[in-house]
Amino acid sequence: MKKLLLSALILSISQHTGANVGWIWSFGTESGTIITDGNYYDTLNEASFFIHQFSVSQSSEASIPLTEFTNDQPSPGLTWIPDQVTVFFGVEIGYVTFENNLGYQYVFSVQPDDSQLIDGLAPQLNNILVSAPLTIYPDFIFVNNFANQTTTN
Secondary structure: OHHHHHHHHHHHHHOOOOEEEEEEEEEOOEEEEEEEOOOHHHHHOOEEEEEEEEEEEEOOOOOHHHOOEEOOOOOOEEEEOOOOOOEEEOOOEOEEEEEEOOOEEEEEEOOOOOEEEEEOOOHHHOOEEEEEOOEEEEEEEEEOOEEEEOOOO
16 A cells, blocks of 8 residues: 555656656676656656657766767657666667767667667777667656656666
């Protein structure tokens, strides 16, 4: 009963207009977070979210978590369907790219084994540092800049 009440409270709080969804992503040796628009209630069904922020918390390249990543694609986002493959969109449907000032790029794709960390300073070498299937799930919400964890994954 407590868990049901807590879930109802979290869903109620997350419906405020100031709420955003925090997502945990990982593939291979890489992991981090993505902050999108929307609320946690939206993640219970199929929905599209626009990406506001991308960050890396763990990487095979030690300098990566210390840098800021940007995306120059117009309105990058993801379409979430629970228990199915997440579809990213940006310039083209199917993938989205984030890059830092050191030239490293994260490319998220819907193809198996196709999410990649690339050394963008040597693109002619096709220098793929990590390539593995992507795992992503909603994990927390922000209400008025305060994070509330919603799952136990």
